[in-house]
Amino acid sequence: MKSLKYLLIGSFMLALSVPAMAQDDNKATIDAITKVIKSKPADLEDQVKAVYKKNKKNEDVLVAMGRAFLDIKDTVNATQYVEYALKANKKYAPAFILQGDIAALNNDGGAAAGYYNQAIYFDPKDPEGYYKYASVYRKISPTEAVGRLEELRAQRPDVVVDGMIGHIYYISNEFDKAAESYAKADRNKLTEKELTEYAMALYFGQKYSESLEIAKFGLTKLPRDAAFNRLAFFNCTDMEDYPSALNYADALFNKSDSAKFSYYDYTYYGNAYNGNKEYDKAVAMYQKALEQKIDNNEKRAGVIKQLSDCYLAKEDYSNAIKYYQDYLTTLGNASANDAAALAQIYIQYADTLSDTARLDMFKKAEQVYVDMEKKYPDALEYVTFMRARVNSYMDPETKEGLAKPYYEKVMGMIEPRAEKSASDNARLVECYRYLGYYYLLKEDKATSTSYWNKILAIDPENEIARQALTLTTK
Secondary structure (H helix, E strand, C coil): CHHHHHHHHHHHHHHHHHHHHHHHHHHHHHHHHHHHHHHHHCHHHHHHHHHHHHHCCHHHHHHHHHHHHHHHHHHHHHHHHHHHHHEEEEEEEEHHHHHHHHHEEEEEEEEHHHHHHHHHHHHCCCCHHHHHHHHHHHHCCHHHHHHHHHHHHHHHCCCCCHHHHHHHHCCCCCCHHHHHHHHCCCHHHHHHHHHHHHHHHHHHHHCCHHHHHHHHHHHCCCCCCCEEEEEEEEHHHHHHHHHHHHHHHHHHHCCCCCCCHHHHHHHHHHHHHHHHHHHHHHHHHHHHHHHHCCCCHHHHHHHHHHHHHHHHHHCCHHHHHHHHHHHHHHHCCCCCCHHHHHHHHHHHCCCCHHHHHHHHHHHHHHHHHHHHHCHHHHHHHHHHHHHHHHHHHCCEEEEEECHHHHHHHHHHCCCCCCCCHHHHHHHHHHHHHHHHHHHHHHHHHHHHHHHHHHHHHCCCCHHHHHHHHHHCCC
């Protein structure tokens, strides 16, 4: 009786070990032939035929061989081995998935989706068919792609479907929907890639505090992960929490595994130092950013402008002007607003100077506006108004009336308008105030009075106009 018992146990254990041994044999065969196919030896055809002859009925090995050929973009042999696998087992789902991958590589999304559907039909519990169908179909309809993944939820409640749905929306650039889907999932079950996409989707949606929360969660699992440290760094910078941003920047640059840096990383580092009023360190980072590969002039110009802004913040006006001029040159198609900002730097610089140096800087500002008048005719009113202001700065006591012709010209542009905006009225008040004061100094009380009354017609409570009128009536 004992002999029979041990015989039955032995038979049972042997039965269990056979599939495991077969699986091990399959893995060894697959690993070996995959290396051969990818290395492309001279006797490749002979080695492949030898493995095929031994595995004509082994769909696992046949699909793996097809997958190896697909990896080197040999779609002819990949297709051949799909056919061999389906001959061995016409219901083998991985063969249909490989067939779909071949179609996807050939940019035939419709055929790929059809093959993935067949894989789902023959193995409705395998998530891969659903995921690949959704990945290829999201280009046609993200909504339908997501609907297919919802079917997987019913088949496999254990699979983090919301994570898959979040990824589909993410790669479709629907970041709000991606974040919503990821939020439904248990974040403890999300992969590193999914957590990164979740934080990125929130970041792109300018939900910086929420993105930071996910990045911090990722760092509890992977404290040396470059993506999570970078996201925490960027979010803190945009939230203007500069001390924290600099801590995460240090973690990214000095304490992250396999981190690679772009101009964007150095630019953000500059932004964090700039925000923390460490201007010299910020300048060094912006300079470092400009040493990196930047794929277009618009992006390079953006870094140069931030460098100019940093010099402006530290009141180094000469360098602020130098780099702003570089910015305009690099940008090429600068707007009127871009050009006008240079004049404002000249004006700020002039306010720190005196005598001839001050006057020369105001003249440079005015020259910017003169050049703008030629290049941006649609900005004529703004340019004329700003020339009026700059000339008033050069003649602070209104002795020469340098601004008079420009304020009169602006007045002539705005007054005929039947409908006037708040901005129009503000400019008119400034014009009338200057001209009222100019004529008061000239002791032309009647003309001066007319301008103060025009101000009161726009702003009845204007105290300056009321006080000026008391002077014109004496």
